[in-house]
Amino acid sequence: MMFPIDIADALDRANRDHTIRLKARANLVGLVKALFDHQDRDEPHISDTGRCARELWADLRDLHDIEPDFKTQLTRFDGGHLMGAWEASLLKEFIEAEYPAYTVYCEKELEIDGVVGRTDFIVYHTATAKAVWAVDFKLTWFSKAEEKDNQRLQVSTYAAAAGAPVASIFLIAPSAYGAKPWYLQSDYSVADEMASVERELRRIKAAAFSETMPDGDPQESWRCTTCAFSACDRNRNPRKPEYGAPITEETVVVL
Numbered sequence: 415m416m417f418p419i420d421i422a423d424a425l426d427r428a429n430r431d432h433t434i435r436l437k438a439r440a441n442l443v444g445l446v447k448a449l450f451d452h453q454d455r456d457e458p459h460i461s462d463t464g465r466c467a468r469e470l471w472a473d474l475r476d477l478h479d480i481e482p483d484f485k486t487q488l489t490r491f492d493g494g495h496l497m498g499a500w501e502a503s504l505l506k507e508f509i510e511a512e513y514p515a516y517t518v519y520c521e522k523e524l525e526i527d528g529v530v531g532r533t534d535f536i537v538y539h540t541a542t543a544k545a546v547w548a549v550d551f552k553l554t555w556f557s558k559a560e561e562k563d564n565q566r567l568q569v570s571t572y573a574a575a576a577g578a579p580v581a582s583i584f585l586i587a588p589s590a591y592g593a594k595p596w597y598l599q600s601d602y603s604v605a606d607e608m609a610s611v612e613r614e615l616r617r618i619k620a621a622a623f624s625e626t627m628p629d630g631d632p633q634e635s636w637r638c639t640t641c642a643f644s645a646c647d648r649n650r651n652p653r654k655p656e657y658g659a660p661i662t663e664e665t666v667v668v669l
């Protein structure tokens with residue numbers, strides 16, 4: 415099988431090719447417009463995989479009330495989007511130059527089991543219109559490059575939506591030094607992940623469309639320290655405003 419390829423090697427070669435960098439720059443301009451085009455929504459997206467059920471439920475009802483710190487917004491969210499878009503643009507132009515039988519789409523809209531999403535990067539065999547590889551680009555400032563379960567679940571869901579047999583995460587940790595790896599590529603067989611993907615799609619749909627506030631089910635402790643839903647009694651976000659007594663489940667349902 416042609417894909418997955420070694421992404422670090424491809425980025426290295428793309429970076430040394432002036433023509434590829436120029437084409438990647440043009441692609442990036444279009445991507446940035448799409449990335450910063452915020453749209454209100456009331457349905458779950460593929461990007462919601464891995465989120466706490468209660469936090470997702472509250473978000474879709476516009477109940478999040480803690481604004482992110484600007485440093486978090488700039489470095490974690492905006493920075494991640496920009497870095498990923500540039501990597502995707504370089505890799506797209508490299509693949510289309512090196513493997514002319516394939517076409518790459520960035521931010522392509524996909525749907526699986528009634529849940530939609532836009533994937534970072536998907537490769538199709540042009541003649542057969544068959545998807546062959548999905549990639550998610552991730553950025554972390556807090557540790558060595560090490561993929562997370564929810565990241566694997568998310569990229570596998572995008573790949574499954576397109577019908578691609580293989581998915582990869584390419585993670586960069588610019589702050590890692592010494593013996594710590596600062597980038598990591600992890601490849602997955604989508605068939606091996608399908609049971610988890612189907613279970614996760616059922617979970618996020620149940621949370622999103624629940625008539626009452628679901629229980630929180632965060633898989634990682636950081637979710638409660640960064641959560642924007644102050645009314646949850648488990649919220650430990652240091653930016654949480656003083657709101658007196660915790661809001662009860664009944665109060666939130668009325669809201």
Ligand code: SF4
Pocket residue numbers: 466467468469630631632637638641642643646647648649650
């Ligand atoms: S505080 Fe924790 S349990 Fe509560 S909604 Fe947020 S992530 Fe979920």
